Amino acid sequence: MxxxxxxxxxxxxxxxxxxxxxxxxxxxxxxxxxxxxxxxxxxxxxxxxxxxxxxxxxxxxxxxxxxxxEFKRQEVLEDTIRVGAAASIAGVVQAARRAARSGLWILEAVPGTMGGALRLNAGTADEWIWDRVLWAEVMLSDGSVERVVAEDVQPSYRAIELDPGAIFLRAEVRAPPADAARVRQEHMQRRIEKLRAQVYDKPTCGSTWKNPGAPSPSAWELVELVGMRGEKRGGAQVSPKHANFIVNLGDAKAQDVIDLMIETRRRVHEEKGIFLEPELHFWGFPGEVLRELGAGTT
Ligand SMILES: Cc1cc2nc3c(=O)[nH]c(=O)nc-3n(C[C@H](O)[C@H](O)[C@H](O)COP(=O)(O)OP(=O)(O)OC[C@H]3O[C@@H](n4cnc5c(N)ncnc54)[C@H](O)[C@@H]3O)c2cc1C
CATH class of the missing domain: 3.30.43.10 (Uridine Diphospho-n-acetylenolpyruvylglucosamine Reductase, domain 2)
Structure with a gap:
């Protein structure tokens, strides 16, 4: 309804x-x-x-x-984990750790759902969920269901190629059994690294910008180099803890976030000659704003 x-x-x-x-x-x-x-x-x-x-x-x-x-379900199978698109990433990661299954440490401390992870090709800087996806099913806007594999969606860093109206329903992810102590260690290490460096105590949406890739400095370094760390617009602030995160201090508007992003991107281009590209997805913004942000290529 x-x-x-x-x-x-x-x-x-x-x-x-x-x-x-x-x-x-x-x-x-x-x-x-x-x-x-x-x-x-x-x-x-x-x-x-x-x-x-x-x-x-x-x-x-x-x-x-x-x-x-039904989309919230997850099931640990012999060598894989089958997930519904609404299953929480945290729940799937925990199931993998408890069952001593390898590979899911890359999603440790990543908020959201498996559908979002598939759409964003979530993971670390060099290892992504689509490295591990056996198949995924999508519903197209006409109601038909298709099974896709990595080759069909051409995964790249935090992006895949997908029909605009396609909705992930479920997927099967490779997760072969492994040494339990090693699996626990990988998960713990990743969790500690992320909790130490990133922002979990304020409302954020994770990394604002994609890392431009070598030989460029990483996104947070670029934001810092142009003096944007700690900068505020309205209720939004470039996090003093991690310069690639923008936090909501309490009453931020989307426009405050956009203002910070446009200013950051302008400075990074003017001072470093690099066009940053957003990692985020945007809903409801006019084309000219998206172009100014360098968005729309995901
Ligand atoms: C503190 C913090 C740390 C983070 N760390 C990481 C990290 O280490 N690595 C990483 O990759 N990301 C990270 N993120 C970003 C985020 O957690 C992931 O991108 C996650 O996959 C988003 O999932 P979601 O369900 O919240 O997606 P949403 O934000 O709800 O949606 C994002 C996009 O995916 C689309 N989408 C969602 N579900 C589906 C579906 N079923 N079918 C098709 N499209 C869909 C939406 O339409 C939208 O376009 C972090 C975020 C935070 C706040």
């Missing part, structure tokens, strides 16, 4: 964003197909944990679907 004018701020990690004109939760594949059919060709946006997403203060301007029910 579609609900009208649903606020999205509390559904994102940043606690920012206007209202969705319509929002519905789908607990099964059939329900999702029925909801999409009611849209008569209009493309729905799909919301996971909102951990890598900036929603405009005016809202996304399109219907939003949230997956629940």
């Amino acid at each position: 579609w609900m009208r004018n649903v606020p999205l701020d509390l559904r994102t990690r940043w606690r920012i964003g206007g209202q969705a004109p319509e929002l519905a939760e789908a607990s099964s594949q059939e329900e999702l197909r029925g909801l999409l059919a009611e849209l008569e060709g209009e493309t729905a946006l799909v919301l996971g944990g909102g951990a890598n997403l900036l929603v405009s203060d005016q809202g996304p301007g399109a219907p939003v679907v949230v997956l629940g029910g």
